[in-house]
Amino acid sequence: MNLASIVGVGSTAYYKRGQSLPRTSMELASEAIIAATDDAGLHVDDIDGFALYAGGLDVPLLAQTLGISDLGFTAALTGGGGGSAGAIGLAAAAIGSGLANVVVTVMVVQQAAYRLGRGDATTGPYALRPTAETDFSVPFGWISPGQKYAMSTQRHMHLHGTTREHFAEVAISSRANACRRPGSLMREPLDLDAYFNAPLLSDPLCLYDYCLESDGAVAVVITSADRARDLRQRPVRIRGTAMGGDARYGPPAAWANGPDDYVASAFSRAVAKRLYDAAGMGPQEVDVALLYDHFSPMVLLQLEDYGFCPVGASGQFVAGGNIRWPGGSLPVNTHGGHLSEAYVMGMTHVREAVEQLRGTAINQVEGAEVALVTGGPAMVPASAAILTV
Numbered sequence: 001m002n003l004a005s006i007v008g009v010g011s012t013a014y015y016k017r018g019q020s021l022p023r024t025s026m027e028l029a030s031e032a033i034i035a036a037t038d039d040a041g042l043h044v045d046d047i048d049g050f051a052l053y054a055g056g057l058d059v060p061l062l063a064q065t066l067g068i069s070d071l072g073f074t075a076a077l078t079g080g081g082g083g084s085a086g087a088i089g090l091a092a093a094a095i096g097s098g099l100a101n102v103v104v105t106v107m108v109v110q111q112a113a114y115r116l117g118r119g120d121a122t123t124g125p126y127a128l129r130p131t132a133e134t135d136f137s138v139p140f141g142w143i144s145p146g147q148k149y150a151m152s153t154q155r156h157m158h159l160h161g162t163t164r165e166h167f168a169e170v171a172i173s174s175r176a177n178a179c180r181r182p183g184s185l186m187r188e189p190l191d192l193d194a195y196f197n198a199p200l201l202s203d204p205l206c207l208y209d210y211c212l213e214s215d216g217a218v219a220v221v222i223t224s225a226d227r228a229r230d231l232r233q234r235p236v237r238i239r240g241t242a243m244g245g246d247a248r249y250g251p252p253a254a255w256a257n258g259p260d261d262y263v264a265s266a267f268s269r270a271v272a273k274r275l276y277d278a279a280g281m282g283p284q285e286v287d288v289a290l291l292y293d294h295f296s297p298m299v300l301l302q303l304e305d306y307g308f309c310p311v312g313a314s315g316q317f318v319a320g321g322n323i324r325w326p327g328g329s330l331p332v333n334t335h336g337g338h339l340s341e342a343y344v345m346g347m348t349h350v351r352e353a354v355e356q357l358r359g360t361a362i363n364q365v366e367g368a369e370v371a372l373v374t375g376g377p378a379m380v381p382a383s384a385a386i387l388t389v
Helices: 025-040 059-066 081-097 145-160 164-179 192-197 247-255 269-279 296-305 314-319 347-358
Strands: 004-011 049-053 073-077 102-109 200-202 214-224 236-244 288-290 370-375 382-388
Touching (some): 004 025, 004 081, 025 059, 025 214, 049 059, 049 081, 073 081, 081 102, 081 214, 081 382, 102 347, 164 192, 164 296, 236 269, 236 347, 269 382, 296 314, 347 382
Parallel strands (some): 049 102
Antiparallel strands (some): 004 214, 370 382
8 A cells, every 4th residue: 555645635615414506516526626636736637547435426427527538447335434444545456556547536425405305304315215124123213324323322331331421522522623624514612511402313312423414525636656756745645444344234233133342333343453454553653533423422432443442441531531632642533523524424534634644734733644544334344544644
């Protein structure tokens, strides 16, 4: 993975759910890609590869819209937001194998259709549809990711004494970071009283434990380390990536019938081990962690899976102020994350990692040289990347 570097990053503005109209998803994606190539000192004509995840983009139409005439590589990972960091690895693999020279990873989220009446709270993009498998859960009202992750959270609380105050620490810390960023969707301070006065949506998860629903796009440009040295920005090296995970994740998570140590986890321990092996470094060398935070308890469980604290100890770890910026031993989601900045299925985390390692972040971690980015907990693949200066 040392053969590839991130050289450009770009984004649109972030919008509250449905407020990106009358713009189209193709327009949002194109804007982010053009911004990323300009950031790198490249032109869209230089792009000859796309490494995507979570579907949703018509690659031929995207290439035509951008005016790209020849593509040497296109590929996409299965799954959802768990593939965000993995797509960076997919791009690096294309570069390293010689299949492409300049690869773009882009994610666009636009939920405007659900504002227009083509969906509702029970048939949104993440609600389960009746199948032979979901027939065991949907009749009981178990239809959403929030309900699914609430069960993992409950199990962790039962086993390890984790409390809602620990989840509140994640939400409050993320909000404090987002308040300093001009483009964040949530810039009003959050305190413990407000957290506990919020509606309980799926016990023990309240409103502030859920990620935002937002529209927007983020793109990054990856090229070879040799070419990166001659471009506009300080290169960010892709030191190692990993993707995949335990294929048992789906049924145990959906049916809550897995063993305790599995259900009460972020389902990322195998990915974490492969990541550290690939990067040749461990958690003790990470300066800033950008952890996929679709739900605040999953930040705690990832802290355990990625080795920042022992299993069962993440509640006390965050209670000690360790994830705070400034002052924490491991600043987490210094941009505000999905909980408070915007939800673009993991790509805001990649953008923040690049800015941290360039030394241009709004909430800059002093001397940051190693950043961890995760995708998931999610259905296979979950993924992660270690980026370095």
